[in-house]
Amino acid sequence: MTESHSCFMLFKRKLLNLDLSFELGIHEKESDTGCRLGKYLLTNGVNVCFANAAPAFNGCYGWIYLESIYHHRSGTFWGASDARIKAQISWDNKYFKEIVIKSQRDYLTVKEYLKFKLHSYLFKKLSR
Numbered sequence: 001m002t003e004s005h006s007c008f009m010l011f012k013r014k015l016l017n018l019d020l021s022f023e024l025g026i027h028e029k030e031s032d033t034g035c036r037l038g039k040y041l042l043t044n045g046v047n048v049c050f051a052n053a054a055p056a057f058n059g060c061y062g063w064i065y066l067e068s069i070y071h072h073r074s075g076t077f078w079g080a081s082d083a084r085i086k087a088q089i090s091w092d093n094k095y096f097k098e099i100v101i102k103s104q105r106d107y108l109t110v111k112e113y114l115k116f117k118l119h120s121y122l123f124k125k126l127s128r
Helices: 013-017 037-043 075-079 091-103 110-127
Strands: 053-055 063-065 069-071
Touching: 091 110
Parallel strands: none
Antiparallel strands: 053 063, 063 069
């Protein structure tokens, strides 16, 4: 694993002098803020400890870190002014964000799961 997330990073004081760019890869599809920082630090000889992530929402969307922190993927992109970043916000991002905010949980009910699967299936069929 060489991707990271800037929300979950702790730095030693001596690393603050490195030229860290939280925008590395930000304009690429499926790339999140700070996701390349871990790899950048590794290539510069810094020891990096990556926390394993478990899939959230029945394996359909998002991640749970350290058995307690939910990561929504491109959740911060909602407030972006750059159209390239906003374009990465998909239907599923909106769907799962609504469940997290309204229901405060990271799993799907049977009805929510079926709705997501049906939408995904139809989107793939209609996108061909």
